[in-house]
Amino acid sequence: NDTEAAEIYARSYATLFRSLITPPGVELLKRGLRLLTWIAFVPGIDQIKGAAYDAFAPRRHTVSAWLGMGTCGVDFGAGLGADETPQTVLPADSGARRAMRWARGGLATLVVAFFLSATFTQVLVENAWVRRRIKVQQPEWGRDTVRLGRWFRGWSMFAPDAPKRDGCLVMDVTLADGRRIDPQTMKEPVFAPCDVRRFSFDQFWGSYSMRIAMRRNEVYRKEFAEWLRRPGPRLGLTKDDRVKAFEVYYIGDKSPTPGSGEVPVEDERILVMKWPSKKGW
Structure with a gap:
């Protein structure tokens, strides 16, 4: 059946490559080569490898005999003991089945390659x-695909070029009773960079505050x-608090060097939204 055939195929594949590229006794080389095995599964290389x-x-x-190894695939039942069973020899797949397997694998590879290309852009x-x-104009199909799946790839947290900027929302909300407050602190709005002594919110609100100010998230x-x-x-x-009007700003700042004792310096102020307005927000 297909499952058994696939298992034998995979084991044969693994045995062949282990024998050819990992010489016995060279443990360090074996470990180093294992780190590179992912290359064999890169789309395109994977298909060439399979065809080979x-x-x-x-x-x-x-080939096995020429390399001085056992002649695999010949006389499976020869020399077996009473408690041993010969290896099953599976019939070859039909041309239609092979074509279907190639088509299915090719389609899956194309889909994965498409999404990898979009995230790469x-x-x-x-x-x-x-x-x-590098100055690159992102293609429209790549931008739309990334937005649809929310697959943004800043990678700043894990990069050697760590973020040196921060920011937060400042809300100037006028209530029906005349009070002007920032609902994040329930105090009067302070148009200044983020300060942990003034703000107290979790990671999710902090991330939302920064992202809602981005132009791509205006919708x-x-x-x-x-x-x-x-x-x-x-x-x-x-x-019971009724909102009469509001203006929401994003205050961006440059973060001080860790351990310097300095304070953040404002370098950006954006009006994110206001109400009442012609837009409705």
Whole structure:
């Protein structure tokens, strides 16, 4: 059956490559080569590798004998003891079945390659280190695919070029009773860089605050404005607090060097949204 055939195919493949590229007794070389095995499964290389093995398989006993190994594939039942059973020899697949397997594998590879290509274009335009050195215009299909799946690839947290900027939202909300407050602190708005002594929110609100200010996320601001206006608990607001008007700003800043004792310096101020307005937010 197909499952048994695939298992024998995979084991034969593994045995062949282990014998050819990992000489016995060279443990360090074996470990180093194992780190590179992923290359054999890169789309394109994987198909070439499979075609090469298919060409080799009918001649495997000749090649094995030439290398001084056992002549695999010849006389499976010869020399077996009473408690041993011969290896099953499976019939060859029909041409239609092989074509179907190639078509299925090829389609899967193309789909994976498409999404890898889309995220690669995102790395070129989003990663700061790359963007400073390579000027690339991201294709529209790549941008739309990344936005659909939310597959942004800044990788800043893990890069040698760690982020040196920060930012937060400052909300200037006017309530029906005349009070002007920032619902994040329930105090008067302070138009200054983020300060852990003034703000207290978790990672998710911090990430949302930075991302809602990005131009590419402008389409989500209408829902944010509706949530802020809608009666009910919102940040520090209660269900009885009625919002009469608001302006939401993003305050960006340059972070000080760790351990320097300096304070963040504001370098950006963006009006994210206001209400009432012609846009409705």
